[in-house]
Every structure is written in C-alpha cells, then in structure tokens.
Amino acid sequence: MSWYLENAKSIETELEVQAQQYQLTLTKPPGALGQLEHVAIRLAGCQGQLHPELSNIHISVFASDHGVAQQGVSAFPQAVTSEMVKNFAQGGAAITVLAKQLNAQFEVVNLGTIFPVDAHDQIVDARIGSGTKDFSQEKAMSQAELQQALLAGQSAALRAKQRESHLFIGGEMGIANTTSASALAAAYLNLPAIELVGPGTGLSADQLPKKAQIIEAAIELHQANNPIEILQCLGGFEIVGLVGAYIACAQQGTPVLVDGFISTAAALIAQAINPSIKPWLFYSHQSHEPGHIKLLAALNAQPLLNIGMRLGEGSGAAVVVSLMQSAVALHNEMATFAQAGVSESED
Structure with a gap:
C-alpha cells in the first residue's frame, strides 16, 4: 500500500467533548464566539489536550512551472515563477512579510521552475524537472514524477513535525496553476470548466471561455477515472506537493490551515485520495476566485474569513492564523463563571 493511503492519526474526540463542555463554563453566552469556539474545540481534539497551543507555525510554499502556460492561459510570463521564488527567499513577498509577523518557520520548495534559481538557505531544492508538460497535449507528469512530488510534500510535513509545529x-x-487547479476540480467534481475558471493572475473576462475550452479538451483527452490519475494528468508539481503535505500532516497529527482556490483544489484531491484526513484540515478564507465557493461546498468546508483575497502563496491562511490564535487565547484564558463569581444562566 502506498504511504499516502495509510489512515490519518485519530482525533481525540473525548478531548473535543471536554473542550466543548469547558466552553460552556466560560463567562459568555453559549456559542457567542461563533466559529472561534469550534476552532479551539477542534484544536483540542487534534492536540489531545484541553488547552491547545498555537504559537509554532510552519509555512512551506511549493513552486513549479506548468507546460499548459504556453496555451496563453496566464497574463504573466513563466519567468515570474522563478522570480517570485527569489522574492520569497529575499523576504519581499506578501507571504514572507506575514511569516515574519507570525515568527513562523518559512521555506520555499522548488519542485520545478523552468528558469534557474540560485541556492538560498530558505529554498529547498527538490526539482523534479523544468515544470510539467502541457496537459492539453499529454499527461502533465509521469507516474514517477507524481510520486516524487508527493514525497516532496511528505518531506515538508515531516520537517514541520520535527520542529514541533502546531500548524502547517x-x-x-x-x-498557470489556476488553470491546473480548475482542471483538477472540474474533472473530479464533473463540473463544467467555465463554472470554475477565474482571472488568476489577471485574465480579462473575454479570455475565460478559451481557458475553459482548453480544460474541457484536456479532460476529454485524458479520461482520467480516479483522483491519482486526475492528479497525474492535470496537476502541477506544486499542487501535488500540497496534496502530499496535507496527507502526511494528517498522518502524523499536524493540523493544516488550507489557503485559497489552488490550495483547496489540492485539499479536494488529497481528501479524495485519503478521506481520513478530513478532520485535520481547517479552511482559512473564501477566495475571490469564482470557483472557490464550489470547492468549499463540495468539501462541506466553512472558511473563517471572506475578505476578497486571491493572492495565493499561503497569504490568506497566514492572515487567518491570528484569528485562530485569538480563538485559542479566549479558550485558554477567559475566566469561568465560578472563577469570576458571575451568575450562570438559569436555563
């Protein structure tokens, strides 16, 4: 059996029940903190302790180029991928600013940029090749490349575990990775591509039908029948890396905070491959990419925020960490009715 099919670590449901009961003793009406209460309760179950922790954050940004970019599905040239990898390493990108604010462990995992990237302490060189092949013409990657990318994700999850991270x-x-993400979702959910494609890096509305047509033709070409085949035919190395990381985190007991549209497409496929990982995935925000709401609905996921973000990089998730930390602080530090000498409800 492949490692990614092994069951996730069990959630300690008894601790979730205890945390839920503890919430009822705090000096507030039951449910008054909304989803913040659920975040703290779920983290208690994940960590196996009544009072969870959320200070040690690990961020891995996976990078790779896409062969389908040559079909004109992006407003930016492929050189931007490697240029942004350098920008991440130098601390100039949105996610690196947010990672610094969170005092998070941060790394960039280069799985396959077309253009070279110099060695850097924060760049993990895990190159599989010079990007994927053009999935509108052939499979995006070989089976061996798929396995390599999954293992690169697993390695990132293991690094997070070794650093005793509370959240990944x-x-x-x-x-062109919004094209890949849209194709994965359309193929797995059997939805028309036009319902899932969005502007990505800045395509105009009149360019979206072409993007959808390319995806529809690719789905018809490959006729992939299961999530692993869909991932091999239509995925990107960085999306496969995310799939591997999500599964491995759940297997070793590290909660995951999923970012926007592309990350959620990876979560959709990861959960399809290994349904046992579901309790370990938190969803940070609803992206402004139009297809994201359909993915969240398919996963029955409730994101914590909707503030119109669609940058990617993990940036939306990084913004939401402080919200989750507030949930943990409220759960751990609020007085109980007994401690505060406050009368409880008579109901």
Whole structure:
C-alpha cells in the first residue's frame, strides 16, 4: 500500500467533548464566539489536550512551472515563477512579510521552475524537472514524477513535525496553476470548466471561455477515472506537493490551515485520495476566485474569513492564523463563571 493511503492519526474526540463542555463554563453566552469556539474545540481534539497551543507555525510554499502556460492561459510570463521564488527567499513577498509577523518557520520548495534559481538557505531544492508538460497535449507528469512530488510534500510535513509545529500552512507559486487547479476540480467534481475558471493572475473576462475550452479538451483527452490519475494528468508539481503535505500532516497529527482556490483544489484531491484526513484540515478564507465557493461546498468546508483575497502563496491562511490564535487565547484564558463569581444562566 502506498504511504499516502495509510489512515490519518485519530482525533481525540473525548478531548473535543471536554473542550466543548469547558466552553460552556466560560463567562459568555453559549456559542457567542461563533466559529472561534469550534476552532479551539477542534484544536483540542487534534492536540489531545484541553488547552491547545498555537504559537509554532510552519509555512512551506511549493513552486513549479506548468507546460499548459504556453496555451496563453496566464497574463504573466513563466519567468515570474522563478522570480517570485527569489522574492520569497529575499523576504519581499506578501507571504514572507506575514511569516515574519507570525515568527513562523518559512521555506520555499522548488519542485520545478523552468528558469534557474540560485541556492538560498530558505529554498529547498527538490526539482523534479523544468515544470510539467502541457496537459492539453499529454499527461502533465509521469507516474514517477507524481510520486516524487508527493514525497516532496511528505518531506515538508515531516520537517514541520520535527520542529514541533502546531500548524502547517502550504502555499503555492506557479504561473498557470489556476488553470491546473480548475482542471483538477472540474474533472473530479464533473463540473463544467467555465463554472470554475477565474482571472488568476489577471485574465480579462473575454479570455475565460478559451481557458475553459482548453480544460474541457484536456479532460476529454485524458479520461482520467480516479483522483491519482486526475492528479497525474492535470496537476502541477506544486499542487501535488500540497496534496502530499496535507496527507502526511494528517498522518502524523499536524493540523493544516488550507489557503485559497489552488490550495483547496489540492485539499479536494488529497481528501479524495485519503478521506481520513478530513478532520485535520481547517479552511482559512473564501477566495475571490469564482470557483472557490464550489470547492468549499463540495468539501462541506466553512472558511473563517471572506475578505476578497486571491493572492495565493499561503497569504490568506497566514492572515487567518491570528484569528485562530485569538480563538485559542479566549479558550485558554477567559475566566469561568465560578472563577469570576458571575451568575450562570438559569436555563
């Protein structure tokens, strides 16, 4: 059996029940903190302790180029992928600013940029090749390349575990990867591509039908029947890396905070491959990419925020960490009715 099919670590449901009961003793009406209460309760179950922790954050941004970019599905040239990898390493990108603010462990995992990237302490060189092949013409990657990318994701998850991280965030960078994410979702959910494609890096509305047509033709070409085949035919190395990381995090007991559209497409496929990972995935925000709401609905996922973000990189998830930290602080530090000498409800 392949490692990614092994069951995720079990959630300690008894601790979730205890945390839920503890919430009822805090000096507030039951449910008054909304989703913040659910975040703290779920983290208690994940960590196996009544009072969870959320200070040690790990962020891995996976990067790779896409062969389908040559079909004109992006507003930016492919050189931007490697240029942004350098920008991540130098601390100039949105996600690196947010990672610094969170005092998070941060790394960029280069799985396959077309253009070379110099060695850097924060860049993990895990190159599989010079990007994927053009999936509108052939399979995006070989079976061996798929396995390599999954293992690169697993390695990132293991690094997070070794650093005793309380939360894993996976980001992505790759020109044309909204096309890949839309194709994965359309193929797996059996939805028309036009319902899932969006502007990505800045396509105009009149360019979206062409993007959808390319995806529809690719789905028809490959006729992939299961999530692993769909991932091999239509995925990107960085998306596969995210899939591997999400599964491995759940297997070793590290909660995951999923970012936007592309990261959620990876979560959709990861959960299709290994349904046992579901309790370990938190969803940070609803992206402004129009297809994201359909992915969240398919996953029955409730994101914590909707503030119109669609940058990727893991940036939306990084913004939401402070919200989750507030949930943990409220759960751990609020007084109980007994401690505060406050009368409880008579109901």
